[in-house]
């Protein structure tokens with residue numbers, strides 16, 4: 001279907017908004033009146049710029065407080081409407097959105113509403129214009145789509161139809177099934193938005209916390225199915241009021257927006273995409289470092305061994321169990337010290353995974369970083385992290401580990417005790433504030449990961465918003481964090497790699513013996529644990545000594561985890577899950593964050 005976006009979704013001047021929408025690949029826009037009023041360009045100029053960019057102006061909006069008002073007020077409305085119809089003619093747009101009245105002078109009288117909307121539609125018809133009537137969730141008397149449709153039906157005017165807005169319908173908990181009772185040709189326009197849950201006052205929720213479909217908690221997909229079943233064939237148009245998108249760059253917001261419609265068309269069964277290819281897990285995490293010594297010491301203390309060295313570049317492979325760290329000495333600035341630069345995702349079909357990502361507008365990176373490297377399909381995530389779709393030592397695919405010929409081991413590493421680290425449990429990526437919702441949708445759509453509820457974690461100097469995504473068999477887990485202060489030079493900017501261990505105590509002891517810095521957890525935390533749970537004799541003393549944190553879920557699943565000191569922008573978490581524990585120890589986050597602040 002045609003895809004449009006309301007100018008209110010994007011930041012900047014009207015020209016910037018139009019350019020961003022066109023570059024992303026939209027077909028049209030809804031022009032918000034405020035964007036027109038604030039623009040120095042005459043309507044004819046806006047019309048021709050849009051046309052030059054390949055954009056139609058699909059809707060002009062909003063006109064307010066039209067219906068069910070006293071006669072003298074309605075006369076003024078008609079006068080204003082004639083002027084607006086003239087502007088719309090100059091803009092080359094033929095549909096005007098009218099929101100249901102919020103006027104204190106409005107009355108609860110459907111016949112009056114239908115009569116006045118019909119008179120407005122009469123005038124509109126002379127200009128070749130159609131009126132799309134939308135029920136605002138907070139409308140004075142008309143707040144549901146069913147009520148708006150009854151009034152439109154009663155008016156029976158060919159130039160009057162309804163505008164459906166997924167936010168107003170779903171925020172009120174209306175059943176979208178009834179949409180199928182509206183004739184498709186009377187649905188003049190469809191506006192789509194999702195929103196985060198839980199709800200708040202509906203007007204504030206609508207004006208500040210809408211997001212693109214797939215980023216929030218509303219079932220926009222089913223609503224679209226009902227609208228298409230009703231016979232609607234107009235554009236799918238995004239109308240999102242969001243405080244973050246108002247400030248973020250219009251170009252990236254527009255791409256994020258179009259991605260949400262592409263994913264929505266797939267989920268609603270309108271147009272298919274290449275099938276999702278769910279990764280098995282993390283094949284490797286790549287750390288770029290300007291200062292390798294602290295991080296190699298830490299990897300050694302964790303029991304990793306340097307198993308390979310790139311033939312041509314200062315890049316090393318470190319391994320333990322299925323956990324692999326690529327250490328790139330050439331890849332970052334001094335200021336960063338050490339940072340997570342890339343993730344390898346173990347993929348059943350790397351090529352197919354890349355094609356799906358590309359169909360969802362993921363930026364595709366060159367398949368080889370250098371001429372001699374194994375070709376790998378790669379994309380950039382919204383935060384800039386490079387994501388490689390790869391296969392590790394699977395004969396049917398190019399093997400990335402072949403870029404790392406084995407290197408001689410120092411003697412003591414050969415005799416080291418069995419490693420207790422088995423793989424990478426999850427990776428936590430700190431997101432820039434304006435890419436958080438975008439990143440959720442990106443990973444959900446591209447990797448078919450299921451977003452968990454967003455949680456707000458108390459940090460001593462702010463809040464850390466955190467949202468995990470995983471697949472149902474939990475082969476791959478990503479945690480997206482939104483730091484209170486992304487510029488800060490402390491733990492809140494850090495990315496972290498959580499390593500799975502089958503023996504957290506042995507791992508902790510090994511770190512302690514090696515003299516590696518462990519995060520110090522206050523005694524008060526252990527006094528509280530002691531008050532909440534019963535432990536075996538001595539168990540809690542071990543946790544105290546090693547800084548192990550503990551959580552238990554309602555099914556008796558247990559989670560034990562500890563943290564290393566932070567190196568550059570990176571730290572490691574060691575996690576041991578037992579009894580089917582699926583969470584991330586969120587209850588312990590504030591204690592951990594405070595310790596990292598110290």
Ligand SMILES: O=C(O)c1ccc(O)c(O)c1
Pocket residue numbers: 061062097099134136165191206207239
């Ligand atoms: O918040 C508003 O006033 C408003 C205006 C126009 C719309 O289409 C809408 O959904 C909300």
Ligand SMILES: [Mg+2]
Pocket residue numbers: 134165191239
């Ligand atoms: Mg709307």
